[in-house]
Amino acid sequence: MNVVEMKGITKRFPGTVANDRIDLKVRKGEIHALLGENGAGKSTLMNILFGLYQPDEGEIFINGQRVNITGPSKAVELGIGMVHQHFMLVNPFTVTENIILGLEPTSAGFIDMAAAERKVREISEQYGLHVDPRAKVGNISVGMQQRVEILKTLYRGAEILIFDEPTAVLAPQEIDELIEIMRNLVREGKTIIFITHKLKEIMKACDTVTVIRRGKKIGTVAIDEEVNEKRLAAMMVGREVSFSVDKKPAEAKETVLEVKDLVVTDARGVHVVNGLDLDVRAGEIVGIAGVDGNGQSELIEAITGLRPSKKGTIRLKGKNITHRKPREIIQAGIGHIPEDRHKRGLVLDFSISENIVLHTYDQAPFAKGLFLRYPEINAYAQKLISSFDVRTPDEHTLARSLSGGNQQKAIIAREVDRDPDLLIAAQPTRGLDVGAIEFIHRRIVEQRDKGKAVLLVSLELDEVLQLSDRIAVIYEGKIVGWVDPKTATEEELGLLMAGSKKAEEVKG
Amino acid sequence: MQLLSRMNRQSTILSSLVSIILGLVVGAILMLVAGYDPLVAYSALFRSGFLDMYGVGESIRTLTPLLLTGLAVALAFRTGLFNIGVEGQLIIGQLAAVIVALKLDLPPGLHAAVAVIVGGIAGGLWAFLPGLLKATRGVHEVITTIMMNFIALYLSNVLVRTWLTSGADSTDPIPESASLKMSFFSDWFGGARIHFGFIIALVMVIVMYFLLWRTTWGFQMRAVGFNPDASEYAGINVRKNIILSMMISGSFAGLAGAGEVLGTYEYLFIQDAFSGIGFDGIAVALLGANTPVGVVLSSILFGVLTFGGSEMQYDAQVPFEVIRVVFAAIIFFVAANVTSWFLERFRLGRKVNSHE
Structure with missing residues (x-):
């Protein structure tokens, strides 16, 4: 009935x-x-x-x-x-x-x-x-x-x-x-x-x-x-979707990001990142696996200059970027797909084109002196909209009125097209449907194949296992083990993520 | 999509017009209740505001500071700030301009220009402290700017009484060299006190448009206003831009004050209360939907109503307070979005009918 x-x-x-x-x-x-x-x-x-x-x-x-x-x-x-x-x-x-x-x-x-x-x-x-x-x-x-x-x-x-x-x-x-x-x-x-x-x-x-x-x-x-x-x-x-990510073996080269003994505190003074070491090389995707709240967000905020670090050093291509301002870090060559696209990633009441130039509005050709050059901004936005398949009526549409997947594509377009040496992707597919996920995964792998370094943080184990070339497991603000995604099982990862002693032996 | 945004714009204008009419209706009802003839009153009002040159000139004189304070509030709104301190920034602009006018001896023209610029800068500096507190300590600007209003009012009064005069209630008239009067225009408008401040205000309309929507500064200020977290992420200095927005807003208010004292009154006097021009700027900005052109239109309305309202008092013996009620009613209808409520009912009604 x-x-x-x-x-x-x-x-x-x-x-x-x-x-x-x-x-x-x-x-x-x-x-x-x-x-x-x-x-x-x-x-x-x-x-x-x-x-x-x-x-x-x-x-x-x-x-x-x-x-x-x-x-x-x-x-x-x-x-x-x-x-x-x-x-x-x-x-x-x-x-x-x-x-x-x-x-x-x-x-x-x-x-x-x-x-x-x-x-x-x-x-x-x-x-x-x-x-x-x-x-x-x-x-x-x-x-x-x-x-x-x-x-x-x-x-x-x-x-x-x-x-x-x-x-x-x-x-x-x-x-x-x-x-x-x-x-x-x-x-x-x-x-x-x-x-x-x-x-x-x-x-x-x-x-x-x-x-x-x-x-x-x-x-x-x-x-x-x-x-x-x-x-x-x-x-x-409405078409066949591939769940597995097609990718060649990584050809990792020189170290791009090097984090040493990093300590970051939260508002209460607790060490949420607690003496963390991490390195990401050109041409590889390093995935960070961990249960939510083990310092992933704070680690990324410290790397990108959005949160002060208390101790330790962060180097990008050998250059010390610890305690630098966000603007300097961006210009040093970091692209960042933030975990919360509404909080950090977009100004929802700005148009798509204004969001596309959110970092670069004051650089040529988008500005000349103090004045913005909207024809250039709009033309660039149109280009990215079509090459990243952002479904929007036009580039003047407010970011707010786009669906989550298209908002995310706009952010990825912006971050990837600047061609950063290090791309940080935090929860890049959260809340998206399979079609959009497939597209975004392809773009991330493409970036790696171009010889860029990619740091992926995701709470979805599948995603980390599929995309990463190396997996670092984070637990209580420390990297507690490195895992090879080709041989690792979800169970193994799960144990490490839970901070189990036994898992550490597995690693050794 | 462009059609849609155009319709949106039209509906703002439409809703403003409907609100104005409803506001006038409320005023008329009030007059009827109090035993006055609204037709006589409103015809006196609009005759003085539109039909004779003196009235037009005086209406322009009245709207000049409202236009600038309206811009000040609108710019702050557009960058995520609520500047209630326009009143105080205006007073400081007045004070600084009159000090330059009385204490410096400069050639004609240059004297006025320096006084105006110093007035604008002083208004901007008066807004610096609230901006700084907001940016660094997160203190809400509504609280601090209200407090700064009182400091400005009494500071101005103390300086008039103790420094600019010896115990008098008003300063000497400013020298001719610092005046913004334009006798040519005044004569043309039947002796109305229209002055160069109006030109300054119109220039500022264009400045505001270009600043906010055509420059990198405006881009930053708007981005910070809409979403400080995303701005920080994009490498925009959030604190600097909050302070900058406050100061630019304050300098518009300072210019309004400079215009009043150098163009309209030509001396500074002790005020026992706020003139209200700064607070009216909030209404002007709201009715003008915080756009430069909208602020021009709504300042015209408020200028005509304010000046015409005082004429109405002479011609029809209707108390001026009625006009303040009309103001309040217009703002009420705009804020409550009564128009779209009406439209929605109308549309819904139509839809239901089409089903049957």
Whole structure:
């Protein structure tokens, strides 16, 4: 029996058709994935189901009844709950306070907190969420906050739960836990619609998948032995996608980056990088593998001059660049794809062309004296837009209005085209879909093949294993071992990343 | 896409126009309630503002400092800063200009030029401290500039009473050599006090446009305003640019002050309260959507309303305060974006109809 049936849903936005006659059938008790590239129209479809948008055409049936979902409150009434990608929680409030917000149980006009807590605890245990009802939301991890969002929908009686890219904010272990929770929910009779562009998670967690490409439904398939990641990727992107990175063996030459005994502290004075040694040679990709928060971000900020280093030296092509200003370090020959593209990588309210010249606006030919030369800037931006396949209406479009993948491509275009001797790529494919990932990986390898040094930092083990020529494992601010990606296994790496003694012997 | 951005621009102009009309309607309702005839009042207002040369000249005189303070606020906004200290920077510009005018003995023309430039620089320097505190200690500029306003006001008063005069309430008139008066223009405009400061203000409109959107300085300042983290990453000196933005904004305000004292009044007097020209600059910038051309248009509106409002008081006996209410209402409607609210309802309504 279909709990949700959407028929011929069409939604137009100025200039685009976000959903073009999409059909979706979700059976009771299944985990149904909605797969598509960034901007394919998955979120739009789910926002329609949750009543945030009204469809221009089409019908929706819930439990066989035709319904008109006029707003989120109507959706909640119909038993639909949505766990948004960006949480909607009040940080200084407790878990319970957040959950009952708007539906406070009262006794004699006062909030009956004890009853509320009891109910929250009950639901939490029933589905294996293990959330402390009294914890302050601001003090719990992102993964826990997500569970609070799930609890919120369950507290409101949701039978159909929509998860909007829930794994984007989670660490690998938290993803496994979330999948476990989803299974518990389904076991108790709930139905889940899971929006994602990550194939692995679909294979692991889902029963059925509906693929959407450019606003159109491509097909619905059951996850069984015949379905594999390759086939799903092809459905999603519309062509064959290669998962393995084709590359020749590295021809490493002279040392480009040399870090010696580096110490970097955080705001509290803790040594987050603690006597780290590292070298990267021309013509090779060195990958840094590690669990998030072991000093990767601080290491990169120290190399690029964005964070002061306390001790140690950083040399680029033999030249000491420790304690230099960011501008000098950039000009010494470092390109940097930052891990947070919205914080560091782009001025979102600048146009693409202005972002393309973010480092070089004051150099010829983009400026003459004090004056900017927009014809040159725009022509250069157009060139990079076409050679890096940045999908944008034109170079005057604000960076804000591009999809994540295209924003990232613009950053990579900017950093790679300056042809730096050392390219630092931090989480270069975070949040991107397979098509964009393939493109970016190719560009990084290309840079290596041109004889440049590449330092890759990624939390995705697959990515580190596939791209790197050598892997340095970082643990508590130190490189605890070097691994050859051709012979290393994920298990081996995992042990080193966890700081295990045994692994150090493996290294020796 | 270009069509879309053009539509956006149009809708700003449209929303400003709608807000102005709604503001005037609020004023009319207020007058009706208080027993005045709004038609008589508004016709007096616009007659004086548009129809006779003296009125036009005086309206231009009134809008000149508003144009400059509007630019000051708009430039700060565009670079991520909220300069509430325009009032104080204007006072310091006035003070510095009058000191040069009274204490230095220079040939005509040069004297005025030096006084204007010193006034502008003084306004910029007055904004240096808030800029420095923001850049190095993260102190919010709203707090510091408000405080600096009071320091400026009382500093100016103390110096007028103790140094520029011996205990009097106002200084001697400035010498002819330092005046910005243009008797030719004044005669043409029926003796209105229109002065060279207006030309300076118009030049500054062009300066602001080129500075912000055509120079590397403007690129840096805007980048820092939008996203200091990305600017730092790109090797832009964030602290320097915060201070620079504040100082350029302050120097526009200083020029406004110099124009007032050298062109309109020709002497400096003790003020018991702020003139409000700096604060009105916030309204001018907001209504002008923080663009140079927008600021010109909105300063015209505010100039005409301010001067016409005082004429309205003579002709129709309607208190001037009504015009301040009209100002406030216009700003309210702009800030609350009432126009797009109306438009949206209209569009939604149409869409629902087309379904049926």
